[in-house]
Amino acid sequence: MRSAYQYRLRLTKSQVTKIEKWLDMLRHQYNYLLADRFNWYEQNRCSVNSCLLVCHLPELRNNPDYFSQKRTLPQLKKDRPWYKEIHAHVLQDCVKRVDLAIAQFLKGDNNGKKSGRPRFKSKNRYKSFTFPSLSKTPINGNILTLPKFGQVKMIYHRPIPDGFKIKTATITRKADGYYVTLSIQDDSVPDVIPVDKVTNPIGIDMGVKSFLVKSDRTEVPIPQYYRKAQKQLKKIQKAVSRSKKGSNNRKKAVIKLGKAHKKVADTRKDFHFKAAKELLDNHDLVAHEKLNIKGLAKTKMAKSVLDAGWGQFLSILSVKAVRVAWPTALNAGLITKAVNPRNTSQNCSNCGKKVPKKLKDRIHCCPHCGYVTDRDVNAAINILNLAVGHPVSNKAYRVTELLGGFGKKPALSR
Template sequence: MLITYCYRIKPNPEQVVIMDNWLELLRRHYNYALGQRLDWLRRTRCQIDRCSTVSQPIGEIPDKVDYYTQQSDLKQTKQLFPNYKNIWAESQQVNLQRLDKAWKKWLFPDKSGKRGGRPKFKKSGQMRSFVFPRVNNPKAGAFLENGVLRLSKIGPMPVIMHRPLPVGFNLKQATIVKKADGWYVCLSLEDDTVPSPLPLDEVKSTVGVDVGLKEFLTTSLGETVPASKPYRTAQNHLARQQKFLSRKHKGSNGYKKLQNKIARIHQRVGRVRENFHYNTAHKLVKRYDLIAVEDLNIRGLARTPLGKSILDVAWGSFIHKLEAVAVKCSVHVVKVNPHGTTVDCSNCGAKVPKTLSMRTHECHKCNAVIDRDENAARNILQRALNAVGLMVSAGGGLGDAQPMKPEAWGWNGVQTT
């Protein structure tokens, strides 16, 4: 099992200059290596007897460029550019591994037939992190002991250990990240033991979750969680700062200072959203043994007129966090096809078409009247239980669990950011 803990570090001014220099040198090397690959692809993309001598000049056919050839060229790079000798060798290798991973995602589709975008050249300042692939190892470049992080060729620096490292996990790698408000170290930890999910015959509490914009989520028991919209709350302030930035001379000290201020606003928006997602996920996981959610096409929904609001609530990010939290707590998370969950009646199965403005489900066949989101959540739960082979009543849930008021979740309807 792999987890990542992020801590803030306090480097001195000299160390900040060294790490900034590392990031810039790694960025240049990344761009050079990417240029090598693109040039090789351009020269060898078709057979030599089929190339056009007009639009494609035929020159010397270069050897194949991959991670291993570029890694072997690191020795020559250090001879031509001595500054690269000051960078930990394994960090340079990981930099090339990142490029190789992005390159393969672009050229070769995954199991579902999807491919990533073409790797892009990084502009100045876009390289934000470098990696030490080994920690607390005799041959490692990073050591963490008693709240002090010692990096090879950089030196020791204090770490703000706001929470202790979990017992039984081994430190695998350290990623030094530059953010808008300072420097951080992301520690990857590994434990050989993997929590096994709860057996299905021992599942006692289940819930279906329907996500939305008015209410962030509605459960099959009628519980609701108000939507947190951090970007909508901050967008007016953000727009003013971006307007001021447009009047600054690009590259000036005032421009860079205001640019960092805008980055801090975006950082706060992301942190508020992340904290809300984790709190909600933990509340669900602590109360239920099986959680049913929709397998939504977020990219497709983001192209609709409601795209900004959909990206603000970040359903996909929440479901991803919910799955991660559920794995650690041995809870089942089942994704189901969302098609028809709002239209179908959870009581009798009849089709009841609705528009977005219709917030109540009124079945013409069985006369059931409930909230449309609760009706969808019950359908989601029914499909999930059918998928795993469990039975559920028409009202949703196993046993005699009763709906709880929203106050039981800790929300009183007032949004705070």
């Protein structure tokens, strides 16, 4: 199992200068290698199947790839001796980033989804570099030892769990300072609880009125951190817009704006971690919808959807479920299961019949069985039914009965 721990660094002025120097050199090398890839493509592509009798023939060479560009690094250090200051593995990671960007542009990711054309990095867009390998014990107290960089002081607020090995370290420049992200790994795999042995399942329905509604009829209110900070952000953004480009006042305003946005993001992330912990402490199976968040972000609800941060929360929930009790509780991993959201808010969780509703209808009232409950609670129960392997139309198993029969069931008149 692999995880990541992030710590804030307390650097001296000389260390800050050294990091900025490394970032600048790595950025130039990244742009050079990316331009080399583009140049080969432009010189060797042809839109027709024949050429003129008299034409320019480019220098014949193979398509540059990760290995061929990595073999150019020794010559780079001879031509530009100042690159010897950077650790060889850090330079190789820079080549790997170029190769990954090109691969995602041409081939796509594991799902075949391609990204846009890679862009050349400006100073504000190249913010991190990675040490792919460290010593066996790189941490001594609150001191982290980085190869060919030296010792750096960090706020060691959370110790590395026993049994984990530190694999990589990534130094990142953010709006409010410098951070190090340690990638840690443990080869043992936690045993996941089988679905048929789950004793306390829960279904959740994500929303914009409430952050989430549980199948037991409780809910978590939505904090709306961005909307609450909009007034302050607007004021700082106005100062940025009114400043002259390239001036020191504009740089100060941009830094202030970045810190304000980071504060909103940090408070939202902290809320997501606490909400995920509360769910996993009380339930061994959490069922949720498989949401198309990118599609929802293009609708009129875009601001509310992005302010809620559903994608980040569900990612934290799934990762935390595997290691919520790690490594103390016998390596027990909990379950999070995503189900198809189709008709989860339309179907009745009591009888399984479809009850069409508009978005403004917040109460579910089934004309077939008379079951009345909140729309989101009905959806959460349907999500839980799907997660445990029972269709919403199966009358032999109803979560409403297990949860104590929430809702009103008046007798039907003949």
